[in-house]
Amino acid sequence: MGNNGPRMGIDLHLPSRREVINEAHHRGRRVAAVLPYHYPRALLRACGFHPVELWGPPRVPRDLGSRHFPAYTCDIVVRATSFMLQGGLDQVDAILIPHTCDALQGMGSVAGDFLRPGPAVLTLYLPRGRRATDRDFLADELRRLGAALASLTGAEPDGAAWEEAFAAEGAADAALAALYRGRAGLAVSDREFYAVVRAREYLPAEEFTALATDLPEGRPPPGVPLLLSGIVPEPADLFDHLSSAGARVVDDDLACGARRLYPEVDGGDPFDRLAERLIAAPPDPTRGSPIAERAAYLRRKMEESGARGLVIYDVKFCEPELFDVPLLRSHLAGSGFPVLHVEVELGEDLGQQTLTRLEAFVETLR
Numbered sequence: 001m002g003n004n005g006p007r008m009g010i011d012l013h014l015p016s017r018r019e020v021i022n023e024a025h026h027r028g029r030r031v032a033a034v035l036p037y038h039y040p041r042a043l044l045r046a047c048g049f050h051p052v053e054l055w056g057p058p059r060v061p062r063d064l065g066s067r068h069f070p071a072y073t074c075d076i077v078v079r080a081t082s083f084m085l086q087g088g089l090d091q092v093d094a095i096l097i098p099h100t101c102d103a104l105q106g107m108g109s110v111a112g113d114f115l116r117p118g119p120a121v122l123t124l125y126l127p128r129g130r131r132a133t134d135r136d137f138l139a140d141e142l143r144r145l146g147a148a149l150a151s152l153t154g155a156e157p158d159g160a161a162w163e164e165a166f167a168a169e170g171a172a173d174a175a176l177a178a179l180y181r182g183r184a185g186l187a188v189s190d191r192e193f194y195a196v197v198r199a200r201e202y203l204p205a206e207e208f209t210a211l212a213t214d215l216p217e218g219r220p221p222p223g224v225p226l227l228l229s230g231i232v233p234e235p236a237d238l239f240d241h242l243s244s245a246g247a248r249v250v251d252d253d254l255a256c257g258a259r260r261l262y263p264e265v266d267g268g269d270p271f272d273r274l275a276e277r278l279i280a281a282p283p284d285p286t287r288g289s290p291i292a293e294r295a296a297y298l299r300r301k302m303e304e305s306g307a308r309g310l311v312i313y314d315v316k317f318c319e320p321e322l323f324d325v326p327l328l329r330s331h332l333a334g335s336g337f338p339v340l341h342v343e344v345e346l347g348e349d350l351g352q353q354t355l356t357r358l359e360a361f362v363e364t365l366r
Contacts (some may be wrong), residue, residue, distance in 0.1 A: 010193070010204070011032070011318060011355050012195060012196065012199075012205060014195065014199060015203075017052050017159040017202045018091075018200050018306065020050075020052060020203060020204070021052055021091055021092065022091075024050040024052075024068060024334050025091075025098060026147070029048055029050045029190060030048055030049045030050070030093040030094070030152070030153065031049065031050050031051075031052055031053070031091070031092045031093055031094075032044055032049045032050070032051050032092060032093065032094040032095070032096050032122075032150070032354055033051075033052055033053075033054050033092040033094070033096070033119070034051045034052065034053045034054065034095075034096045034098075035053075035054055035080060035095075035097045035100070035104055036053070036055060036076060036100055036104070036231065036232070036255055036256070037053075037096070037098070037100055037123060037231075037255045037256065037259070037260065037286075038049070038098060038100065038126055038260070038278050038281065038286075038287075039098050040124075040142055040145070040274045040278065041168075041169045041172075041205070042147070042162075042165040042166050042169045042270075043142060043145065043146055043149070043165070043270075043271075043274060044096075045164075045165035045168065045169060045205070046097050046157035046161045046162050046164075046165035046270070047120060047146065047149040047153060047156075047161075048153050048155075048157075049093070049094065049149060049152060050094070051202075051204060052092070052201070052202045053226055053256075054083070054089075055076060055080075055082075055201070055232050055234070055256065055344075056075065056076055056079040056080060056083075056232075057079060057083055057088075057345045058075075058235060058346035058347065058348075059080070059082075059347075059348060060079045060082050060086070060088070061257055062075070062078045062079055062084045063081075063082060063131040064081065064082040064085040064086060064290060065077070065078040065079060065080070065081030065082035065083075065084075065085065065116075066078050066082075067245060068081060068110050068115070068225065069081070069103070069106065069107075070112075071111070071316075073103050073106075073317060074101075074103050074315050074316065074317040074318050074319075075105075075315050075316060075317070076104075076231070076232070076315055076318075076346065076348070077103045077104060077106070077107045077228065078169050079346060080107065081107060081111070081115075081257055081261070081290075084111065084115070084117055085115070089117060089119055090118060090119075090352075092119050093119055093120075094119050094121075094122055094147075094149070094152060095111065095117065095119050095120070095121050095122065095232065096122045096123075096231050097111065097121065097122070097123055097124075098123070098125075098126065099123065099124065099125045099126055099284045099317070100126065101286055101320050102111075102318065102319065103317075103319070105123075108121065108123045110314040111308045114341075118357065119127065120152055122145060122148050122149070123145075124141055124142075124145050124286065125141050126138065126141075126278070126285055126286075128288030129277070129280050129287075130280075132217075134277075134279060135272070135275050135276060135279050138275040138279060139269075139271045139272050139274075139275040140271075142274050142275055143271050146271065146276065146309065147326065161269045166270070166273075168205040168206060168251070169197060169205050171205065171206075171362035172200065172202045172205035172206075172208045172209045172212075172263060172305060173261075173262055173264075174264070175209040175212040175213055176197065176200055176208075176210065176212060176260075176261065177261050178212070178213070179193075179196065179197065179212045179215075179325060179348050180258060180261065182252070183220070183250065183251070184220065185217055185218070185219075185222065186215050186216065186218065186220060186252070187215075187217060187218025187219060188215055188216065188218060189218045189220070189221055189239065189243065190220075190221075190239040190242065190243065190248055190249045191218075191239035191240060191243075193235055193249075194233060194236070194257070194308060195236070196211055196212055196215065197256070197257050198257075199208075199211060200260075202208055202348065204326050210255060218316045220248060220269065221243060221248060221267050222248065223242075223247045223248030224246055224247045224248070224258065224308060224362050224365045224366060225241060225247075225248060225249075225250040225305065225307045225308055225363075226242070226247050226248065226249050226250065226252065226307055226308070226310070226311055226362075227249075227250065227298065227302050227305060227307035227309070227310045228249045228251075228253070228307055228310075228311050228313060229253035229254065229298070229310060229311065229312045229313065230253075230254060230255070230311075230312055230313035230315070230318075230321060231253065231254070231255040231256070231314065231315045231321065232254065232255060232256045232315065232346075233256075233313060234256065234315075234344075234346050234361045235346075235348065235349065235350065237286075237346075237349070237350060238313070238350060241350060241355055241358060242362070244359065245358060245359045245362045246362055247281055247306065247358075247361075247362045247365075247366070250305040250306060250334050251301050251302075251305035251307060251309050253282070253284075253297075253298060253301065255284065255286070256270075258301075259281060259283065259284045260281065261281070261282060262277045262278065262280065262281050263272075263277060263280045264277075265277050265280075279310045282297060283297050284311050285321055285323065286320045287322040287323045291327045291328065291331065292331070295323065295327075295331035295332060298310065298328070299331075299332060302337055303331075307337075308337075308338075308365040309337065309339070309340065309360065309361060309362075309364075309365045310332060310337055310338070310339045310340070311323060311339075311340050311342070311343055311358070312339065312340070312341040312342070314341065314342065314343045315343070315346060316343045316345050325341050326344065328342070338361070338365065340357065340361040342354050342357060342358070
């Protein structure tokens with residue numbers, strides 16, 4: 001359900017998503033295919049589901065999915081729909097589609113009301129603010145989702161299931177945060193680092209925690225330091241090309257990466273606890289974060305990481321990202337941080353024009 005990045009300099013022993021699904025079923029757990037990108041992992045786990053995220057997949061043709069959406073719909077939605085229609089999700093027990101954007105909301109409606117695949121289609125509506133009313137709304141949405149999951153299993157999670165879920169998923173989230181904090185002290189390439197980061201999309205929490213805490217220490221490869229923003233860095237060859245151009249990624253603002261560094265919230269009602277964590281995630285365009293807040297956040301990340309420039313790497317037709325680009329560029333350029341914006345389709349290879357623009361941008365930062 002995505003690119004696992006097979007060209008490694010270290011042996012990470014990463015299974016495929018299909019292998020993870022089969023193993024979860026073997027252990028008696030149900031599997032939920034989850035579209036990007038904010039969702040309550042602990043709730044799914046407490047209800048007996050293992051989440052496996054679906055970011056495209058990149059190599060699936062758009063043909064089948066494009067019949068159900070306008071031509072300007074983003075690749076993630078169209079390719080995910082194609083993947084579903086060709087039977088790629090027949091082995092999962094539910095499909096969760098968060099309202100990350102209008103395109104994903106549309107996919108939820110099309111899949112649930114018209115296509116009606118074998119797995120149950122569940123939705124989650126995410127608020128576009130951080131007010132107390134937004135937290136209350138999200139908590140109620142999570143209760144609705146919990147009731148839908150319980151109807152599929154015939155049982156609601158008890159206190160022990162909740163605590164086990166919070167403990168396991170909290171440890172994995174802490175391991176992800178530590179991975180980012182220790183990036184400068186890991187002897188791994190960018191491609192290897194993000195293969196591990198993205199393993200959080202599908203590995204069981206315990207396996208991810210073990211993987212993230214067992215990377216070799218040392219100095220990463222040299223290069224012009226960049227901050228990478230956007231939805232998903234596909235294809236993974238992107239990192240090889242950046243390395244060849246003499247650059248390295250020192251931090252990110254990716255939907256599949258640092259935008260999901262949630263703060264820990266202890267105790268209380270589990271749905272309120274989950275809502276508070278999701279609401280407190282870093283600012284991002286899909287949640288309607290003010291431009292000034294995003295710009296200040298990105299400026300701080302660039303200053304702390306030593307990044308010399310920002311690459312906004314967008315999936316084509318991603319409207320929430322596109323709306324922010326002009327003002328972000330203006331804010332950051334005024335602070336002395338150059339910005340390059342590129343749009344890509346989730347195909348096999350990066351186009352030569354994109355590669356040339358990336359190489360030229362790196363050259364200007366030397």
